[in-house]
Amino acid sequence: MSEAYDLLIIGAGIAGMTAAIYAARSNLKTLVIEREICGGLANQTHTIENFPSHPGINGMELMELVKEQMLACGAELREIVDIEKFDITGEEKSITTDEGVFAARALILAMGRTPVHLPIEADWDDHIHYCSLCDGNFYAGKDIIVVGGGNSAFDESLYLEGLGVKSITIVEALERCPAAEMTIQRTLATGKVSIRTSTTLTDIRPQGSKAQICLVNARTGAKEVMQTDGMFVFIGQKPATSAFSGILGLDSHGYIETTPDMGTNIAGVYAAGDIVAKRYRQLTTAMSDGTIAALEAHRFLCR
Amino acid sequence: MEEKITLLNRESFGEFVKNNDCLVAFFKSKCPNCKVLLKVMEKCKAGRPEIAMACISSEDEEAVARMLAIGRVPTVLVYKGGEEKTRKSGVMKPAELEDLYLRA
Numbered sequence: 001m002s003e004a005y006d007l008l009i010i011g012a013g014i015a016g017m018t019a020a021i022y023a024a025r026s027n028l029k030t031l032v033i034e035r036e037i038c039g040g041l042a043n044q045t046h047t048i049e050n051f052p053s054h055p056g057i058n059g060m061e062l063m064e065l066v067k068e069q070m071l072a073c074g075a076e077l078r079e080i081v082d083i084e085k086f087d088i089t090g091e092e093k094s095i096t097t098d099e100g101v102f103a104a105r106a107l108i109l110a111m112g113r114t115p116v117h118l119p120i121e122a123d124w125d126d127h128i129h130y131c132s133l134c135d136g137n138f139y140a141g142k143d144i145i146v147v148g149g150g151n152s153a154f155d156e157s158l159y160l161e162g163l164g165v166k167s168i169t170i171v172e173a174l175e176r177c178p179a180a181e182m183t184i185q186r187t188l189a190t191g192k193v194s195i196r197t198s199t200t201l202t203d204i205r206p207q208g209s210k211a212q213i214c215l216v217n218a219r220t221g222a223k224e225v226m227q228t229d230g231m232f233v234f235i236g237q238k239p240a241t242s243a244f245s246g247i248l249g250l251d252s253h254g255y256i257e258t259t260p261d262m263g264t265n266i267a268g269v270y271a272a273g274d275i276v277a278k279r280y281r282q283l284t285t286a287m288s289d290g291t292i293a294a295l296e297a298h299r300f301l302c303r
Numbered sequence: 304m305e306e307k308i309t310l311l312n313r314e315s316f317g318e319f320v321k322n323n324d325c326l327v328a329f330f331k332s333k334c335p336n337c338k339v340l341l342k343v344m345e346k347c348k349a350g351r352p353e354i355a356m357a358c359i360s361s362e363d364e365e366a367v368a369r370m371l372a373i374g375r376v377p378t379v380l381v382y383k384g385g386e387e388k389t390r391k392s393g394v395m396k397p398a399e400l401e402d403l404y405l406r407a
Contacts, residue, residue, distance in 0.1 A: 036339045036394070043335035060335055080339075080346045082396065126374055126392070134334040135375045137362075 002094055002101035005031045005076075007297050009108045010095065012077065013040025014283050015273025016110035017066045018290030019297075020075035026298045030075045031102055033095060037079050038070075039063030040112045041237065041274070042283060044131055045152075046159040051283055060133075086243055088269050105268055106297040109244075109256065110290065112274045113237030113281075118147065122204035124211050127230045132156040135230075140164035142229035145213055147201055149177030153234040154187045160232065161190045168193045169226065171215060173200050196224075204231075239275045251277040262293040268300055308344050309357040313364050320382040325355035326404050329371075329378045331362050339394050340377040347397040354404055381407035 007023050009016045012034035023030040042048065045059035054062065071077060078099060085096035094103040115130050122128070129135040136159060144165055146157050149172025157168050170177070170187075175198050177184055187193050196215060203214035213231070215224045239254045249257040249265045255277035262270045272289035274281045311319055311327065320327060328344060330337035341358060348356050361368035361376050371380070371387075378392040381404050388407035395403070 037335075037342050039335065043338070046333075058333065060333065060338070080342050080397065129375070131334070131336055134331065134336045134377075137331075138374055 002103040003031075005029045005102060005104040006301055007031075007106045007108065007294075008033065008093060008095055008102055008104040009075075009110060010083070011040070011110035011112055011273070011275070012038040012067070012079070013110060013112045013273055013286065014042055014063070014066060015112070015275075015286035015290040015293075016040075016108065017063075017070045018287045019108050019110060019272055019294040020070045020077075021066075021073050022291055022294035023297065024070070024073035024075040026294070028106075028294075028298060028301065031104070032070070032075055032077045033081050033083065033097065033102065034077070034079045035081055035083065035111075038067040038077070041115075044133060045155065046133055047155070048283065083243075086247075089247065089266055091268070093268060106301050107269045108262075108290075108293045108297060109248075109264075109269065109271045109275060110273045110286075110293075111240040113239050115233075116236045116238055118201075118231075118233045118235070120201065120204055122206060122211070124204055124206040127206075127209070127211065128204075129230065129232045130234075132160050132232055136160045136163045136165070136232075139230050141166050143167045143227070144169075145201075145226070145228045145231045146170045146234065147231060148172065148234035148236070149174065149179055149195070149197065150234065150236070151179045151183060153177075154179040154183045156232060156234060157187050157193055158183075158190070161187070161192050165192065169228075170195045171199050171201055172197045173218070174198070175219075199224075237274070241275060253277075261296045262289055263296060268297075270297055308341065308348065309355070311357045311359040311364075313367050316359055316364070316367055319355075319357055320387075321385045323355035323357075324383045325357060325381075326400065327380045327382065328356075328358040329361045329368055329373045329376050329380070330358055331376050332360065334376050336394050337377040340379070343395060343397050343400055347400045350397065351401055354401070379403065383407060 006028040007030045009032045020032045042059040082098040087094045093107040198219045205212040213226045241254045256271040270293035272293040273286035380390045381388045
């Protein structure tokens, strides 16, 4: 026996929560199902500086505010839920979880992305991190490597520098770091950060609590060995769509292909946020997706 | 569904692990993975209320964290008979957390 809703939303990042606010305000009986907790990748960001109305706000704090608003609107939420099965091709979409079966005529997929892990095996897991908010303070006075040269890598490097890390070496495989120039300059101005571009990490050789890191410059072929106390990895994210292969239209990278109205190839199924095939992935664009998906789901249900 | 997880400090930590076979999670307030793990503990506790579960801030109780060589958070320690039997860092599912305790 399933629990019936008008709309199910899978994923409680900013896209899913925005969709839930619009859906609940449209009087749709809405359930948001999240495998972890509300907030998604924004939870990992120390300071968000490009969110209109907040010149600088902690990611988790911002997401907590959105969660409160969503719940106040009447949307229901279930966190730490294991999804076992999706049945989404019929008129009724049903989701089987460890907390029961939930069904609705409309569904919004907003599961976002998960961080890509370092493609190198090394018996040094305790020193390889993906969350500077979680583990950064253990490296005060120590030398670290940051892998990746995007905005996340530089934002997190600034945060780590603020914690008193002794030195940071940013390693980026591309010829130039894709992060915003303003952020790069602010990071370099700390005097503690050096950047290696066109450089690939090839090996990690643990030496007790430290490790030797082997780097290769792709342009010159020059090799470099550095000693480090720890490593923070920010080399991108991948969409959580493997369950939909052969069911939903996905692009070559696994992102869901949608119409401009966030519809998928299945009637009543919408997608929103970072999981969607598109060029720009920002909090604001995810909110736009969530808004459109919820309004379209409402229109679909009213037909 | 939410179950109470006991919040420990430097005074109560020793007594708690001495008197209970238990799971203790070290966490930080602004750590998203810690927030996930604490929510996982609540769900696990709802299904297994007989397992004593507690948490302790590695920021507020730095001396305890240092004494136990906590190098990252969240880290869960399993105590049985007053002794640490095993530990594991990172986010786990409720079933994995329960398994960690039962196997220790």
